[in-house]
Amino acid sequence: MKVSQTIDSVREKVKDARKQGKTIGLVPTMGALHEGHISLVEAARKKCDFVVVSIFVNPTQFGPAEDFDKYPRPIEDDLKKCEQAGVDLVFNPSPNEMYPEKVITWVNVEKITENLCGSSRPGHFRGVTTVCSKLFNIVTPDMAFFGQKDAQQSIVIKRMVADLNMPLEIVVCPIIREENGLAMSSRNKYLSEQEKEDASYIYKSLQKCMEMIDSGSRETETLINEMRTILKAKKSIKVEYISIVDEKTLENIDKIQGKSLAAIAVRIGSTRLIDNFPIDIT
Numbered sequence: 001m002k003v004s005q006t007i008d009s010v011r012e013k014v015k016d017a018r019k020q021g022k023t024i025g026l027v028p029t030m031g032a033l034h035e036g037h038i039s040l041v042e043a044a045r046k047k048c049d050f051v052v053v054s055i056f057v058n059p060t061q062f063g064p065a066e067d068f069d070k071y072p073r074p075i076e077d078d079l080k081k082c083e084q085a086g087v088d089l090v091f092n093p094s095p096n097e098m099y100p101e102k103v104i105t106w107v108n109v110e111k112i113t114e115n116l117c118g119s120s121r122p123g124h125f126r127g128v129t130t131v132c133s134k135l136f137n138i139v140t141p142d143m144a145f146f147g148q149k150d151a152q153q154s155i156v157i158k159r160m161v162a163d164l165n166m167p168l169e170i171v172v173c174p175i176i177r178e179e180n181g182l183a184m185s186s187r188n189k190y191l192s193e194q195e196k197e198d199a200s201y202i203y204k205s206l207q208k209c210m211e212m213i214d215s216g217s218r219e220t221e222t223l224i225n226e227m228r229t230i231l232k233a234k235k236s237i238k239v240e241y242i243s244i245v246d247e248k249t250l251e252n253i254d255k256i257q258g259k260s261l262a263a264i265a266v267r268i269g270s271t272r273l274i275d276n277f278p279i280d281i282t
């Protein structure tokens with residue numbers, strides 16, 4: 001496995017791989033890798049010949065009061081995990097390599113970045129789309145792999161790629177969970193054992209919503225109230241949003257029809273956690 005810290009070095013290695021006729025897969029991450037990230041690497045290995053993982057805690061997607069400084073950066077451990085997973089190249093640039101100057105050129109997707117996580121994290125998606133555009137330009141992948149865990153992010157990236165005719169395919173992979181149902185996340189490292197246990201109620205509430213939909217419930221207000229009641233059982237959980245939205249516009253809907261998304265964001269202590277499930281009753 002090769003590790004590059006500079007853009008020139010990545011370009012050179014990708015060029016060599018292309019010369020050998022290999023297809024390129026990119027898995028963008030911020031590191032502190034867990035099984036969720038590794039599942040994306042596995043999907044990339046199945047579909048592409050040369051797999052690049054980027055590890056970069058991207059400053060432009062964090063708000064001033066967010067956890068950029070304390071975000072975990074266990075790089076040695078991450079490199080071992082990448083090696084074991086059969087990654088060909090890790091791109092681990094410094095902030096200065098990615099942003100040598102103050103950013104004045106942004107890639108911004110409108111409307112679908114306003115609801116859900118967009119409303120409590122202004123500027124977050126603009127940072128994500130900008131860094132992903134840069135990574136796509138640097139690595140020039142045929143395919144890039146994202147997780148359903150960050151459902152809005154995947155939808156925003158797909159829309160950006162479509163709107164700007166970027167020449168790559170976006171593949172979205174399923175959510176990997178802990179045994180208790182908690183969606184794996186690098187931020188789970190901030191939680192105590194008790195908080196992790198409490199956090200399992202997020203998935204419990206989504207499961208209840210799925211069951212109710214299976215039994216014919218369609219009014220989103222009823223479904224959201226039920227999920228809120230389940231989450232209220234744990235005093236440590238502070239709900240930021242529980243929403244059911246149209247899968248394409250990400251606007252709140254009153255009645256479930258076609259493809260939609262149930263999504264939750266909560267805080268436990270100072271840790272922000274998100275989860276969701278796609279609904280399809282077409």
Ligand code: PAJ
Nearest residue numbers: 028029030031036058146147149150174175176184
């Ligand atoms: P990060 O949070 O490190 O996540 C990297 C990728 O792993 C994302 O596509 C995310 O959806 C996926 N992922 C995280 N937890 C997962 C889980 N439990 N199951 C499946 N996939 C999971 O998302 C980011 O980084 C950044 O915003 C990034 C896209 C790298 C841009 O900086």
